[in-house]
Amino acid sequence: MNFEYGGIIGLIILALDIWAFVNILQSGASTGSKVLWILLILFLPIVGFIIWLLAGPRKA
Structure with missing residues (x-):
């Protein structure tokens, strides 16, 4: 059962990274x-996303 949750969490992280x-x-x-x-988000998907969310560039 834990494997199923891990897969769902992984897909959520992937979707958030693509959105970023x-x-x-x-x-x-x-x-x-x-x-x-x-590169930061590619190498550190969760931490990089959080850093980008707090301090990253925004749409023009």
């Missing part, structure tokens, strides 16, 4: 900044 990627790409930030934010 879209918002980063649509933001007015520089290209270098966008790349750094995306």
Whole structure:
């Protein structure tokens, strides 16, 4: 049963990360900044998402 919850949680994290990627790409930030934010979320999916949510670039 724990495996099922882990899969659902993983899908939620994946969906949130994809949402963050879209918002980063649509933001007015520089290209270098966008790349750094995306790399942070790729390598640290949960922590990177939380940091982006608190301090990341917003849509233009």
